[in-house]
Structure formats: C-alpha cells, structure tokens
Amino acid sequence: MTLPTLFVPHGGGPCFFLNPGQAPDPMWRPMQDYLAGLIASLPERPRAILMISGHWEAHRPTVHVGEAPSLLYDYYGFPEHTYHLRWDAAGAPDVARRAAALLQGAGFATAEEATRGWDHGVFIPMMVAVPEADIPLVQISLDRSLDPAAHIAMGRALAPLRDEGVLIIGSGMSFHNLRARGASVTPIADEWDAALTAAVTEPDPAMRAERVAAWEHLPHARFAHPEAEHLLPLMVALGAGGDGPAVRDYRDVVMGWVVSGYRFG
Template sequence: MPDNSQRQPAIFLPHGGGPCFFMDWTWGPAETWKATRHFLESLASTLPAQPKALLVISGHWEEPAFTAGSAAAPQLIYDYSGFPAHTYQLTWPAPGDPALAARVAHLLRDAGLPAATDPTRGYDHGVFIPLKVAFPQAQIPVVTLSLNHSLDPALHIAAGRALAPLRDEGVLVIGSGMSFHNLRGYFQPQTADRARAFDAWLTTAVESPALERNTLLAKWREAPFAAFAHPREEHLIPLMIAAGAGGDAPGKRIFTDEPMGAKISAYRFDG
C-alpha cells in the first residue's frame, strides 16, 4: 500500500479583511481578528509534514480559464485601499514554482478544463496576508491559481478533483476566501442570525460524505440566506476547489469565530 504519511490536506481558510492581521485595528476593535490570527499561526503545526509547496486559490483573482501563476519570484499585489501606509510596505518573499504551475495547468487540461499559466501574476492579499501569518518564513514555494470567471461551483469542484493528486506529492491545497462575505452586512443587527444559519448549512454540507457534499456545495445558492452571505460568490468559490481536492472522506470544520458580527468558518479535507 502507498505511504500517505506525507499526504497534505486541502484547506479552506478565511483571509480576513484587507491587511487586518498587520494593523492595530481595522473595521472595529483591535480584537476583531485575534482568533483568526491565532488559527492561522497554528496551522502549520497541524500538518503531517512541512509542505513541499502551496497551491493557493484566492477569491481575488478571476480569469476566463483557470490560470496558474508561473513567476519564479512573484511580487506582492497590494489590492486593498484606504489602509495605513505601513500596510503597503509589507513583505513576504516566498518563491514561486514555475514547474508546479505547469503541472497544475496540465492536470486541469487533462481533465478537460480550460487552463493557462501567467508568468507575471504576483501574490494578491488573499494570498500573502494570511500566509504571512501562517508561514512567516516565506520559504515554501507557492503557486497561485485563479478562479474561473464563470464562478460555477460544479466547475470548481471538478477542478479540485483534477488537482487532488498534488496532495500525494506534498502540495498543500489552500482555498483562501471567506465563508461569509457581505461588506454591507457587517455590524448590522440582522446579520448574526443570518450568518449563523448559513454557516450551519455550510458546515453540514462540508461534513457530509463526499458525493453528498459536492452535490450540496454545487447548489449552495439554495442554502438559507445564501444571497445575503454572498451577494457575489467569489469569496466562497475557493472552498469548492478545496472540497473537490478533498477526497472521499467528509470534511470538518477546524475553526469558527464571529468577527464584525458575522460567523465565519475554516474547513479541512483529509480524505
């Protein structure tokens, strides 16, 4: 039997709001993102081994075809506005991995999915902000992967299935988004109950057997308060790739909190 002791999981994590982990406060009290920061700080210690590479799907990059960033030394993209000057001077010099980017595109094409590479794409804040917390030494190679601009959940689940073999090669698959992402809903009195209802549905879906899980996630718009939780779904769709790559076992919720009055969760797939 193959040795799966080094097999990496697939994870969906919340990347917070802008450069939130590197400010004294943002959109609320200084404690707003403390629990999420602690979760990210502990993430590496929960892995079976140090990953050989990270494949990161950010909710902040969409292309007509799934596109893997193939730069050898990606630059940071400060794609947030209105924050203190020092947050535009953050560094996180993790190397790229052009060979892995080519393999990602190859796996997707072999599955009949549109795929490309981009030698100029850097790390947007959905990549470098949470990973600067989780992997501060910036030594592990990183390849970023865009969403398909259709935002079709079933298509992204299929992409995850195509990429699942990378986990056996020591690649940690990370979907970086937010399980609740309604900027106008934060701090509103109706939000807490609605976000909890959506989160409960989402967690039940993730923790279902794989076939049922993927069916439910593909129909996530039928969840309670789905349109309220995600007026536009780009921050949820990275979860679909993580789930697709997650194998046959049920996923599990590994973190939850209620920053800014809205419940958010992180999920892990070890199947």
C-alpha cells in the same frame, strides 16, 4: 504521505498588520491564531503550497508560473505602512505546470501568467501562516464563470498533488457581505453558517459535493454572498479533498459575521 486540503478565511484587507509593534486586534486574534497554527497541524511540512484566492478570476483557470512574484496591494483606505508589507516566498513554476497538466488532463483549458502580483488573499494569510516565507507558493485563478461544479471538478483534477507534498489551500471567506456588519447580522450569518457547515461536512462525499454545489439554495445564501468569488475557493478545496472526512476546524465572529474554516482529507 497525503496532505489534507484547506479552506481558510483570509480576513479583511491587511487586518492582522494594522498596528505594528502592538498586540493584535482582539477581534482578529482568533483567526490569526488559527492561521498561525496551520503548518504545524499538518502531518508533514509541505514542499510547496498551491493557493486559490477569491481575488483572482480569469477567463480560464490560470496558473502563475513566476519564480518570485511581487505583491498586489489590492485593498483601499488602510494605513500607509500596509502598502509596504513584504512576503518574499519563491514561486513554484514546476508545481504550476504540473497543476496545469492535471487540469488539462481533466478537460480544462488553462493559461499561464508570470507577472501578476500575489493578491492579499494570498500574502496576508501567508504572512501569518508562513512568516519566514520559506515554502514556495503557486497561485491559481478562479474560472470567471464561477460555476460551483466546475470548481469542484478543478479540485478533483488537482488532488494528485496532495501525494506530491503540495498543500492545496482555498483562501476566501465563508461569509462575505461588505454592506452588512454588526450584531444585527450575526443571527442571520449564524443560520447561513450552520447550513453551509452541514453541507460541507456531509459524510457521503458525492452528496457533499452536490449539496455544496447547490449553495444558492441554502438559507440566506445571497445575503451571505452577494457575489460568489469568496466562496468558490471552498469548492476547489472540497473537490481536492476527495472522499476523506470533512471537518470545520475554525469558527468565530468578526464584524458580526460568523466565519468558518474547513479541512478535507
């Protein structure tokens, strides 16, 4: 069975785990509920997850081949307990090397990494989506060029994994401007989100890829993303989604931002 591909929001820092033993922050609860339902929404349970986070860039696409990666607490100013969170899933070296082979077959030079910890773009959403940590995971980096078309091509190269029981997830944020928050931002973010969603859900797959690759020409693009790294995981998920349908399956407002999640295939 062919699995879909996903682009999911990973929240802000350890946002879902700030107050142990208490009800989740109402602002983050819809996103948390969305993430918690991801695995159950799939046609079958994946044997592994391949994840691309907006928090890892490398000079070339790099696959993590570690068998039991540690966690990288790459956020600042949060409660002490959030630097002791655990998500102890196994790595997936076989999937990592299969992904590298697919990328190399498509003309990408690749590298391997075995010691870097999973960043919070991986372990924070996965603590919600796979709380038992019982699905192996491999992380792959962004290419530091941040070229949209190249990342769509990376996704296309990785697409065969969908028929091999591997769930491909891009983890980022559809809006990511840390200097712009509050209700005054929402109308601008809403206009950006509408334009992005129209491009992402374009029925014609070739036109879809063309429109999303040209994201900087959408309204308020550089306001929504002063830097592109949190949007590039969307490109990989879109490319891996192939010619199947594309839908928005999550939308909410957090910190004044309109934030969306997408499903392909």
